[in-house]
Amino acid sequence: MADPFPREVYVAGVGMTAFGRHEGKHAPELGQAAVTAALADAGLDYSAVEIAYCGHVAQGSTAGQKVLYGVGMTGIPIFNLENACASGTSALRSAVMAVGFGMAKVALAVGFEVMGRGAIPTGGDERLEAVARQGVPALPALFAALFLEHSRRYGTTVEQMAMVSVKNRAYGAKNPRAQFHEPVTIDQVLASREVAPPLRLFMCCPTTSGAAAAVITSADVARTTRHPIRVVASVLQSDPPMTADGLSGITGINSSAARAAYAQAGIGPDQLDCAEVHDCFAIAEIVHYENLGLCPRGEGGRFIEQGLKQARVQVSTSGGLLAKGHPLGATGVAQVVEAVEQLRGESGERQVPNARIALTHCQGFGGAAGVHIFAA
Amino acid sequence: MADPFPREVYVAGVGMTAFGRHEGKHAPELGQAAVTAALADAGLDYSAVEIAYCGHVAQGSTAGQKVLYGVGMTGIPIFNLENACASGTSALRSAVMAVGFGMAKVALAVGFEVMGRGAIPTGGDERLEAVARQGVPALPALFAALFLEHSRRYGTTVEQMAMVSVKNRAYGAKNPRAQFHEPVTIDQVLASREVAPPLRLFMCCPTTSGAAAAVITSADVARTTRHPIRVVASVLQSDPPMTADGLSGITGINSSAARAAYAQAGIGPDQLDCAEVHDCFAIAEIVHYENLGLCPRGEGGRFIEQGLKQARVQVSTSGGLLAKGHPLGATGVAQVVEAVEQLRGESGERQVPNARIALTHCQGFGGAAGVHIFAA
Numbered sequence: 001m002a003d004p005f006p007r008e009v010y011v012a013g014v015g016m017t018a019f020g021r022h023e024g025k026h027a028p029e030l031g032q033a034a035v036t037a038a039l040a041d042a043g044l045d046y047s048a049v050e051i052a053y054c055g056h057v058a059q060g061s062t063a064g065q066k067v068l069y070g071v072g073m074t075g076i077p078i079f080n081l082e083n084a085c086a087s088g089t090s091a092l093r094s095a096v097m098a099v100g101f102g103m104a105k106v107a108l109a110v111g112f113e114v115m116g117r118g119a120i121p122t123g124g125d126e127r128l129e130a131v132a133r134q135g136v137p138a139l140p141a142l143f144a145a146l147f148l149e150h151s152r153r154y155g156t157t158v159e160q161m162a163m164v165s166v167k168n169r170a171y172g173a174k175n176p177r178a179q180f181h182e183p184v185t186i187d188q189v190l191a192s193r194e195v196a197p198p199l200r201l202f203m204c205c206p207t208t209s210g211a212a213a214a215v216i217t218s219a220d221v222a223r224t225t226r227h228p229i230r231v232v233a234s235v236l237q238s239d240p241p242m243t244a245d246g247l248s249g250i251t252g253i254n255s256s257a258a259r260a261a262y263a264q265a266g267i268g269p270d271q272l273d274c275a276e277v278h279d280c281f282a283i284a285e286i287v288h289y290e291n292l293g294l295c296p297r298g299e300g301g302r303f304i305e306q307g308l309k310q311a312r313v314q315v316s317t318s319g320g321l322l323a324k325g326h327p328l329g330a331t332g333v334a335q336v337v338e339a340v341e342q343l344r345g346e347s348g349e350r351q352v353p354n355a356r357i358a359l360t361h362c363q364g365f366g367g368a369a370g371v372h373i374f375a376a
Numbered sequence: 377m378a379d380p381f382p383r384e385v386y387v388a389g390v391g392m393t394a395f396g397r398h399e400g401k402h403a404p405e406l407g408q409a410a411v412t413a414a415l416a417d418a419g420l421d422y423s424a425v426e427i428a429y430c431g432h433v434a435q436g437s438t439a440g441q442k443v444l445y446g447v448g449m450t451g452i453p454i455f456n457l458e459n460a461c462a463s464g465t466s467a468l469r470s471a472v473m474a475v476g477f478g479m480a481k482v483a484l485a486v487g488f489e490v491m492g493r494g495a496i497p498t499g500g501d502e503r504l505e506a507v508a509r510q511g512v513p514a515l516p517a518l519f520a521a522l523f524l525e526h527s528r529r530y531g532t533t534v535e536q537m538a539m540v541s542v543k544n545r546a547y548g549a550k551n552p553r554a555q556f557h558e559p560v561t562i563d564q565v566l567a568s569r570e571v572a573p574p575l576r577l578f579m580c581c582p583t584t585s586g587a588a589a590a591v592i593t594s595a596d597v598a599r600t601t602r603h604p605i606r607v608v609a610s611v612l613q614s615d616p617p618m619t620a621d622g623l624s625g626i627t628g629i630n631s632s633a634a635r636a637a638y639a640q641a642g643i644g645p646d647q648l649d650c651a652e653v654h655d656c657f658a659i660a661e662i663v664h665y666e667n668l669g670l671c672p673r674g675e676g677g678r679f680i681e682q683g684l685k686q687a688r689v690q691v692s693t694s695g696g697l698l699a700k701g702h703p704l705g706a707t708g709v710a711q712v713v714e715a716v717e718q719l720r721g722e723s724g725e726r727q728v729p730n731a732r733i734a735l736t737h738c739q740g741f742g743g744a745a746g747v748h749i750f751a752a
Contacts, residue, residue: 006478061433061458062743065614075629077612078744079466080458082437090455094470101477102382236453238441253451367438368454 004264005100009231010222011374012106013042014337016212018177019325022114027059030211031067031112034330038108038213039071042225046072049215050104055081055091055111056329067110067211085280086364087111088212088332089236093370095216096234105218111334112211113327139365140196140204143281146250147198150287156301158198161282162189163304165202168279168316172323174349179208179325203282208325212334229340232357233264233373239364250284253369254291258361261371262293265357269293272313272373273355274342276335278363279320289315292361292371314352317342332370335360343376380640381476385607386598387750388482389418390713392588394553395701398490403435406587407443407488410706414484414589415447418601422448425591426480431457431467431487432705443486443587461656462740463487464588464708465612469746471592472610481594487710488587489703515741516572516580519657522626523574526663532677534574537658538565539680541578544655544692548699550725555584555701579658584701588710605716608733609640609749615740626660629745630667634737637747638669641733645669648689648749649731650718652711654739655696665691668737668747690728693718708746711736719752 015037017030031054039046049072054064064080083090088111095107150156166186172178184202192201222228237260239253262268269292277292279285286300294311295303303310318324318338321331339358341347355376362370391413393406407430415422425448430440440456459466464487471483526532542562548554560578568577598604613636615629638644645668653668655661662676670687671679679686694700694714697707715734717723731752738746 057437061460061463062740065616065742068614069616073614073616075613075632077469078459078614079470082456082458083454084437087437093453094455097479098473101479103473103477237451238444238449238454240441240445240449256451364438366441 004233005097007100007102008219009096009100010217010219010228011214011231011336011340012217012222012225012228013038013044013215014213014340015041016177016334016337017210019208019210019327020179022209025114025209027056027063027112027114028066028070030114030209031110032070034112034211034213035067035071035108035110038215042215044106044215044225047074048106049076049108050106051076051098052078052108052110053081053091053094054078055087055332056113057082057084057087059113059329067112084364084367085278085328086332086362086368086370087329089362089370090332090368092214092332092336092372093234093236095214096231099216099218100234105221107216108213109216109333110211110213111330111332113329114209115207115327140199140281143283144196144199146287147283150283154298154301156286158190159186160286160301160305161203162186164279164282164285165189165322167304168320168322171317171350172319175319175324178319178323179206180319180323199281205280205321205326208327210325210327210330210334212330212337214333214336227344229343230375231372232375233261233371235260235264236368236370239367239369250287251291254288254363257369257371258292261373265373267357267373270311271357272359273357274314274317274339274352275359275361276316276318276320276338277361279316279322280326282322285316285320288361292359317347317350317352332362335362336372339374343374380609381473383476383478384595385472385476386593386595386604387590387607387712387716388593388598388601388604389414389420389591390589390716391417392553392710392713393586395584395586395703396555398585401490401585403432403439403488403490404442404446406490406585407486408446410488410587410589411443411447411484411486414591418591420482420591420601423450424482425452425484426482427452427474428454428484428486429457429467429470430454431463431708432489433458433460433463435489435705443488460740460743461654461704462708462738462744462746463705464710465738465746466708466744468590468708468712468748469610469612471590472607475592475594481597483592484589485592485709486587486589487706487708489705490585491583491703516575516657519659520572520575522663523659526659530674530677532662534566535562536662536677536681537579538562540655540658540661541565541698543680544696544698547693547726548695551695551700554695554699555582556695556699575657581656581697581702584703586701586703586706586710588706588713590709590712603720605719606751607748608751609637609747611636611640612744612746615743615745626663627667630664630739633745633747634668637749641749643733643749646687647733648735649733650690650693650715650728651735651737652692652694652696652714653737655692655698656702658698661692661696664737668735693723693726693728708738711738712748715750719750
């Protein structure tokens with residue numbers, strides 16, 4: 001791959017729905033709300049959009065068209081991208097490439113998901129689905145095994161996992177669009193229902209519906225918009241499924257994608273002000289601290305215990321998947337909404353002071369590891 | 377859109393499985409066979425592939441990874457594209473753009489589908505699915521309505537539809553990879569079971585599994601391969617769903633995509649030697665003759681009756697969807713296999729003499745209209 005992309009790329013507008021249960025709502029309604037908000041934020045009309053990428057997992061083969069036909073019927077190419085939990089970041093990456101390589105001056109990335117109770121983000125993995133059909137929460141079990149291995153090697157504790165949940169629930173309480181608005185204590189996390197020992201309910205992301213959109217533009221279009229944010233790195237690598245018998249599935253490809261992104265941006269992890277990481281489970285955030293180079297390998301547990309003091313970075317200020325929620329296809333795009341608002345200084349109570357550089361990281365089970373970096 | 381793409385693009389290798397029932401086979405097995413064949417045809421190793429696009433409809437959110445991990449674990453970005461019956465052409469278009477805009481020198485497009493009896497290619501359309509659940513074959517009914525409208529306006533006859541089936545079954549008999557190998561007569565078509573009056577079984581594409589792949593490369597890579605074929609046009613436009621109350625859904629966007637493709641290639645329809653068109657039903661091929669400019673609007677029925685004499689073009693020489701079969705995600709890529717083999721003079725009994733220019737056309741219900749043109 002010729003990277004970084006040859007033309008400057010900007011996020012000119014972002015929008016999202018609140019994340020939550022959205023009982024009775026359908027993907028077009030949510031997706032259209034996000035797209036309309038993102039276009040309004042950019043001050044651009046839908047007719048300016050030249051190509052659109054729609055990330056979702058189980059919404060139907062032409063769900064993207066159903067969303068976008070409700071915004072406008074302009075005949076532009078509309079692609080539906082599926083990549084398990086990295087579907088949104090796959091749409092984002094495609095839109096960034098479309099502008100970065102000169103295919104379009106205005107590209108749209110939209111992610112959405114309507115999830116019912118019992119939805120299983122297995123990415124179609126037959127092994128996981130077979131397990132899930134037997135009533136065992138397969139993904140929590142896999143991440144419980146990941147915790148046990150990390151704990152065995154590095155001494156990571158259940159309390160340290162609980163601290164991740166406490167941090168992200170505290171941020172969620174400051175984010176009006178998060179699914180959970182109540183802060184929790186370590187004791188409350190440790191007293192919540194056991195899902196897959198030793199993982200507790202509050203250490204697992206909830207079932208969530210929602211949508212998010214980002215308008216990606218060239219430099220000349222960006223200059224006409226109110227507050228564009230530059231994309232300085234965009235990486236997507238394929239990700240062999242995690243296995244329960246070791247850490248390699250979650251450490252290898254995510255570390256590799258992060259290294260590639262830092263190289264593209266010409267920065268190191270010590271220069272990040274904020275980062276949205278794929279905290280589908282509390283242990284995942286701990287391991288991703290290490291994958292993203294925020295702390296040395298094995299230090300993730302101590303990193304959260306010490307209040308992220310080894311770095312300037314603030315992590316998952318949106319509340320992350322744990323508190324904001326995780327509507328599969330929407331997540332990768334919603335992370336960009338948080339990054340852009342932080343870099344614009346528009347994050348209200350959860351604003352990171354003087355945020356200049358933000359990272360987003362998304363992982364799809366069996367699918368992809370995506371890392372993007374944005375600069376004010 | 378800045379079109380045509382700024383860098384020359386070639387198909388350096390193609391491969392496909394036979395199309396058919398493939399009882400008990402799974403998508404990875406079929407997809408891997410197609411990819412391996414395409415790479416062997418190009419004389420390239422999988423390690424040369426920089427980015428991969430996988431078209432399918434109902435194979436799981438990370439089905440592309442499951443196919444490609446079996447060929448190699450190189451960490452490249454793998455995108456799963458869904459666009460109803462145009463999923464394969466969406467993958468192809470993405471690979472062509474990736475090379476045409478300098479994102480990669482070697483991109484892979486692969487399409488695959490394992491379909492069971494009763495599979496309904498509704499593209500997730502709720503109206504069609506509701507109809508199908510009531511036991512009515514919804515898509516045949518829609519195309520029956522299309523025939524009735526075309527007949528009312530232009531005098532198109534049931535016999536003319538049968539002639540399309542006869543032509544494509546005759547080509548299928550000459551294509552070892554086609555699902556149906558027996559020629560049929562007009563009388564046999566008209567005597568086949570009534571599916572949605574006046575559409576008969578032999579006027580409808582069958583339920584098919586299969587896979588196809590194309591290796592798309594830059595000019596410098598193409599020069600190292602045995603017989604590259606140049607891509608001179610690549611268009612994908614979004615396609616509002618057909619409605620039963622008129623022709624506009626199938627005429628508007630397909631005509632528009634064809635016009636854009638001819639403009640990119642700098643040729644007219646009279647210069648085509650062969651064309652693979654989306655003949656999901658016999659009436660569709662008739663209407664697409666007109667959409668692609670092979671004959672004037674309303675003349676499609678007479679065009680087949682006169683043996684396509686108004687044009688030099690031979691249509692659906694692979695047997696088309698009617699005889700070769702229609703494994704949804706595979707179709708758009710399999711069309712390229714036929715185009716490339718025709719332009720290389722490797723089509724055996726069904727070879728179009730001195731074929732120099734070939735077109736492929738694919739339509740997704742509610743999804744997309746895709747047109748590509750290739751030159752020897």
